[in-house]
Amino acid sequence: MQAQATQIIHAYKQAPWRVQRQYVGAFLLVVIVSAMVAALYLQVTAGAARAGREIQEMRFEITTIQRANADLETQLANLTSTTEMERRALELGFRPVKPGELDYVAVPGFVAPEPAILLAAEDVTEYSLPLPAEYSQSLIEWFDERVKSGGY
């Protein structure tokens, strides 16, 4: 009876080399999964780093353009200042008008245009968009967030 049982166990027991192969396979699976996770993590963090650098550069560019814009506005104002315009007008042969020299014409419905500065409306929405989390979140932080949110 016992001999029969031993024979059955031997029949179903795997060969030692097969057990070893399973261990090696499991180990390799862990290594491969770990490598994949590491590669994914590396890719995400590298992407975040690249995006971060791009943001820094773009922000610098915005600041530079804003400075240039302010400089140009001031330069334009210098070139169109009262003293400068008067000097140029006199050079061109103009002289100040006298009250009796003016002719007035009634234009029905005419409304004097508002200055450009009052017409210009800056669109603020493009600036107010928050930076997406993907640009700053690590994989672990993303995973943690997903777990906390129940996968949603």
Add this chain to the structure above:
Amino acid sequence: MRQQYAIRSLILVAGLVFVGLAVIIQMIRIQNSEQAKIFLSQGDLYSGEFRMFYPERGEIYDRNGHLLAGNRTVYEVGVSLSQMKNPEALAYNLGLYLGLTYEDVYNQLMNSPKSWEYIVIQDYVGAETVTSLQQLMKQMEDVDDNSLSGLGFKPHFQRSYPEDALASNVLGFVTRDGRGYFGIEEKYNDLLAGNPVQVWVPSDPNKATEIPRVPNGTTLVLTINRDLQAKVENILDKALSNYGAENGAIIVMNPQNGEVLAMATTPRLDLNNYSSYFDIYDNGSQYNRSIGMAYEAGSVVKILTMAAALDAGTVTPSTTYIDTGSIDVGGITIYNWNREPWGQQDMTGCLQHSLNVCMAWISTQMGPQSFYGYMERFGLGHPTGIDLSGEAMGRLKVPGDTDWYPVDLGTNAFGQGVTITPLQLLMSASAIANDGKMVTPHVLYSMLRDGHQYNVPSQYAGSPIRAETANTLTEMLTVSLEGESSSALVPGYRVAGKTGTAQIPTQLGYDQSQTNASFIGWGPVDDPQFMIYVWIQRPSTSIWSSETAAPVFSQVAEQTVILLNIPPDMVRNQFGSR
């Protein structure tokens, strides 16, 4: 043999495990030691920096969109000491380009504290100089010469005033610490400056954090008309020169809504060189005499007395008064400006000949309670509330004050013993020009922030007199100007106005030889669109307002109607009848 190997293997494994455990324990011990905390905190210091993001200061425009105050980029020139390779070359070139001495720069570079990483050589350096230095650096780097290594430039904004001294008394100025002084720059400093934001910026780009948008300061649009301001300043400067006067002020305001169109005073400050402030002014009240300096304006105040008397029903335009040349009020005798009797006069005659005696009679007829009640309602002795910093209140003594005497009732009626600023009288008289409604003067037309425009509404400061009174008095003042063929008249336009020649009070009494010449007027009388106040301080060619301030009013009014496109009365009536 096999057992021996097993024992050796065990010993080796045990040894390796021991070493491994020792390493791990040591790592844990080091990481949790007191020193580790210090090292960590030191590491954090270099992992990023707190950076303050300053918004660009808001710009200031005139009502037609001309820039009056903007910003330009200047640079902080400094040297990173750890990257510095050739201090001699740096000292030589920086000295050359920045106008400094070689020794000064060299000493700064070599004798700075050892803990310093960066040293500022000069700030507020213009873009042209920095461009030249950058070109020099590039040329040297092209030939592998790193002598200027470490040199750096940090850009930032500096306030810039394209019109230099134009409207300096209205604008004020901003010092290098970013604070506004005087005028609009001080009054709206918080709005213009915006809110700086401090952010922790990590050095590691992997830890890119969102830098919040720092909104620029609020941009302001003023009611000032730049071209009119320039004309008025020009007229004022010429008038002071022609009449040998010390200083002066001219204000042009829209009496219907209180918008100040021009406000010129002397002396003016080149706002791009504000450091000369202390060379020009003795005190802050001189910066803008229109609002900061109260004075006894004299006969221009008579229009308020007459307005009060007409409104109270004490007199009518046809009320007659026999002027004997003097009147006794509170035991003191008051005389006319020429000490002569003018005989029978109606109320228009009293204004036309600017009779002190007649005015004193009117105020005594009204009684102190009624007279001072009206003066209070006209706002005398109170600031106008204009949106400019540094406004003076002026002084109106009233019964009950320790320094009020009964004679003041008579003298106050013709502008003696009461101090006002030019703007105060302009505001008070706006009730006469504007159907009895008194406007609050203001210089801010609109604010622009984040794409939104916020217009400043007109504010009324009460109705001290009725509309009928205002219109009656305007007509009286118009007739009186036309009757004397005043030099204040403007061809083609009916204007109302009043002169004021006031002797200057001193500690020894009134100085007979020096005066403040003033004129207040408005037009066109059927639809007043401008109101002008002229103050000429101590004119020397003539002490009389009719010969100094009145013609200046006419010149300013002529320019005003041209620049504001106000057609002559005849043309307007033709347009209106179509």
